[in-house]
Amino acid sequence: MPSHRCSHVLWLSTSKPLSRRINQSAPSSLIKKGHMPRAKGNDLCEIFGYAPDDRSNPARKQWKSQDCPFVGNTCVKHSHPQDGGTVVVYGTCSVANKTRNGLEEVIVCPQRLYAGKYETLRSCAIDAIGHPLPTLLANDYSKAKRAKRLPEDFVVFLGQNSGSEVQLSNPGIIQLSLDWVLVRVTAGVPTLAVPCEVQSIDTTGNYHSSWRAYAEEKSSVPDSKHGMNWANVWKRLIPQLILKSSIATTSQLCKKGMYFILPDRVYMQFEKLVGKVPASKAAGHGVLTVMTYGLGPDVLPGQIRPVELRRQDRMSSVDFAKAFASGKQMPLGSQLDQKVIEILQGL
Template structure:
């Protein structure tokens, strides 16, 4: 496989504006308003990656987000969007227990747990060994500061294979876009992503106050690949919001909005699909078997043809 870096430190790789070049020079993530948190290399030679998205060399290949922080653009707008969908109204978001006093002042608020907001909340792993962490918990508090309901969000971008270190060096040192060996690790869709959302969805559907289930937020190409692995929408019936729901939410670049140099490409929800954890588990377990005796025929071809 081979591919290109599409975005680095928040801006298009081709962007030659002063602000884009300054971000690259300072190694700042504009979505976190701090240094990039994604590191390359060993502990002794750690460098900040800065790579937000990549694309393959095949003509027409989409830019695929490979850093979760890219989805937190516009001051974590994604969290507010999901909160409104889950709770049916707009509330301000606050980190952890800070939301209690704010809810009393503002007649309601949402407490956020995850990624430095209010600390991550672990889920017990099977047989008590270790913990699973849901990326985000959004907890709605009423005007008296009491917990009334909550929802959970899992964010998944794409893991990469190969390397983009030479391409990164070319961008930083010469501001040139070069091809590298970077690829997309689609195997994780089956091996890691789907089993985790099934387990987390099963845990959440037993929670009295989790009435909207789990929101699975990912880039559109990952969304497409997950639904494809599950047999497509025709094998994955749609359901309304409920405690056992899994909401697949696809984010992508808004192609109808042109991006000039010095501007960050806007993201938005481009597609959603709601089903249940039971249907996801059923679809994931279903196997399309080949015809009978395929191994016998392959052995015979090898021996006699």
Template sequence: MASRIIEFFGYAPQDRSEAARQARDGRLCPFMGAICQKTLNDGEVSGACTLKPANGPAVICCPIRLYASQHQILRDVAEVAFDGGVDLYPGAQAREAAVRPGRSRIAVFGKAWGGELRLPNRSGVGGYYVDWVLAKLTEAGSLEEFVAIEVQSIDTTGNYRAEREAYLRSEDYAGSSTAGFNWENVSKRILPQLIYKGNVLQRERLCRKGLFFVSPTPVYQRIDQRLGQGLLEYHLQTGSISFMWYNVGEPAPEGQLRELRREGTFTTSVVQVANAFTSPTNLPDANVYERAIHNAL
């Protein structure tokens, strides 16, 4: 399915403002304040944050886009997991931070903020690593509890190189691209990882609110569709998985970035997700292979 780029180095591709021009010329990601980390197959910086299919909603295709407003998603998760007012600090700095009345002190561990946690390898496999850990500390600075966060967008398929090159030249683009989305990764990669990591975290004594999964809205919708839309809702607890989904807001004036909107939260359990993922009730109609062969012949 053909798609068009609607956010390019953070801004609308047609944005001719100085801020947008500097981002394109410098290949800068305005959400991280650094060089864009998304690359094409040949290593060239991509710059595409969000694509919009010809017949469908916009889809954030770079996970860094979800870190807008100085990692607002981390504050959102912390407020849900730890009941309200929170103050976030990079890693070990949290132990020395002053505790404000009525606020919870949260240590953040993750790439570029607090540092990633060092976990032991398991036979050379690190598949239980998570993107972020938020650790709630007591007033004395000891670990009270923690939650884990996975952040995923969706991989693209096809090609939008000609469109990208036109926007780099500050030109409009009237052609078409073959860019689409690798929705098969929902079943092949995303859900198996969530189930595995959810089981790992269920064995953690102080992970009392489970795993949070942050994604673009269309990714969550595909997960919901894949699992059969019959998951039971749970309270936050050990072994829970909480889905939080986001989308870009309305087009912004030139020189400004679109808002990132949180559109929903749903908490279930890792057992529910695992059972739904392998459930024999969530199957296609009988004889689909037979009909496909007849059609091909």
């Protein structure tokens, strides 16, 4: 896929994260000063926005509230107990996977991408319009409208936690919703609509034991037993993106195409499946703009790491769909034939 890498972004840190500088066998004197040991393998990276070993008052207060620090509502990452068991609100924003090249951090909650009061969405609006405009969430828009104090030219965000998602359907055939639509309103008239899809990646397995050790401030933390649900990329994420971008292509208001916000590591998985897609030079009708993000530098206890823009890609929505449908990155039919023969021989 085409790629524009941002030179101001810190790609690789030459130092270990602050939270990992305390050894697994750290003495209790260090633990009491605000640090805890960390898991040696797969680990939890952020819980309720903070490092899991952050024992500062702001971090522990956030844990106790069970609220997402980025949108203010109760965290959506929770357990699903059977037979009326206790629900555990995990607050897991990102995880760290142990690889041959060290730890790989992956954002696993889309709401983590709303840091800075939806800064990623504002960036999409600026990119599509070409310059900043006042931005309003649905509640602020409603208040200003009633008070007759709306700006002459502004952008209102419609979506999760702001009014409602834009629901679309063809009765009896398909029903879907757009995560966000950023609507430019000029002199009281909608002049531009910018659909934005925001995705992360689900985890598999279980990280309860690791989470519990951090929650109870244990002297040792077991490795997390989570995995990454990469199959969802081709099963759900790409098909949804193709469907929604094709709708935007036929819209008169979507003059700048559609935007897609996701973690850079997840986009790498998209690239493996879709392969190289011809680049588009600018946002426009029928263009898909991809903006990828990752966690920023480590911070001191009591602070939350920012999310930083990693890459921006643009391509035709049609070209993206064709690249996925071509099956060039998929297993060959000959493999299917061989597997059938092997299974029959083994029965």
